[in-house]
Amino acid sequence: MDKTLLKGLMLLEALAEQNGRPVTIQTLAETTGLTRSNAHRTLQTLAHAGYATRDESTGNYRITFKLFQLGAKQTAQIDVRQFASGEMHRLAELTRETVHLSILDAADVIYVDKIDSPQPVRAYSELGGRAPAYCVATGKVLLAFKGAEYIARHLKELVQFSDTTIVDLQALKVELARIAVVGYAVNRGEWRKSVGGVAAPIFDAFGAPVAAIGISGPLERLSLKRIKEFTPAVQSAASSVSRAMGYRE
Template sequence: MDKTLLKGLVVLEAVTDLQNQPKTIEELATRVGLTRSNAHRTLQTLIHAGYVEKDEDAGGYRGTIRLFELGARQLAQLDVRRIALPLMRALAERTEETVHLSVLDGLDVVYVEKIDSAQPIRAYSMVGGRGPAYAVATGKALLAYQHDGYLDGYAKQLMKHTAATVTSLSALKDELQKVVRVGYAVNNGEWREGVGGVAAAVFNGLDQPIAAVGISGPLERLTTRKMKEFAPDVQACALKISRAMGHRGAGKTSTR
């Protein structure tokens, strides 16, 4: 157990209790059972991380808006799963392929929901699993709508998974611009040999990309022609989820 991390979380909970009033170091130290110096060091770390700020007028410490943003993102992810599930089932019935709902975490996607294909040969994945965002369709659908410079810090982490993986930052950015233009992303065996997919981004009421929905399957069955055929269905599914999340745009608005 990481006692330092645990200490920081306990202090953070004390700072942000339901009373919502700035807390002094003495109050916090007494409440969580730390010395004043330990409480001060922990608060300085939380301030540096952006989760706590000092209220000079009140002479105490309070939580920042970053905590709200963190909680809002988590809540949005939980809501989008519930809303997306029936629409994902319909997409699975229409395409007969595996349907994924993914969220972005750095340079990875995390699969938060999944409907398995009824086909005997299908794409393998699991809820809670990860994939390289730049090499899977749902990941590229999300990366396409991130702010300028998002990928720059990850340039050295782009690695080959198959012969088809795009590892050139400039080539990847060009592809992501195309994703914005056409409204969907494709994966042609870029993470796993012989497995591809097509996906589109899901937006919330603030026009922010919060998830991506897509289908995946063996390229022998999910051919380039089939991907183009199913792309409108995938886009329609993403747009319906977005509408249910409060989005009122066309589902392709980019911040790039």
């Protein structure tokens, strides 16, 4: 393990043990076995990253909620399948289309759970499979709640998969801004030419979008009219899961 990382972890552990109380650099150095200068430099780095904060009047440090939030968000991504299971089954029964539960990973979405449509012609996908986030409904609705920095970092090149794929970054930003306002995203054959869908975001207790739930199906069956009919049910399912995870608007 990198020595700098190890020092940071040691100091974070020592700060966490103080239960939010400010502590001196000397005490932290003695607790971790670091020299005072090493502890001071590492604490400055942790403070710059937002994991610790310095009391300007005393020079003492205490831990922030950022580490707790980071851990809670990771836990939420793992547990979201359990919270979403009931709503996924209700959507599957109502729509008779494939239901996906997705999380965002850089420029892709990963299908962490799904229920296949009972119909012979359906949208095919693999559990654990990936799709370009900017081309599918679950991906677009998650990207819509990410900042400009995230978009710039992960969507530098937009590959065209079909005639309806959005490959202009500015046009995509406009689309994502619209999605953030209406609260759902629609895909009209933007990745796979004959497959479309609609999805809504799932928020955790901190208000962060941790997953998306949506339906997918062949465009010949999942027309714009049908998507419009199913959208309220998709949004309702996402809201129910969000509430179960502690989210309050």
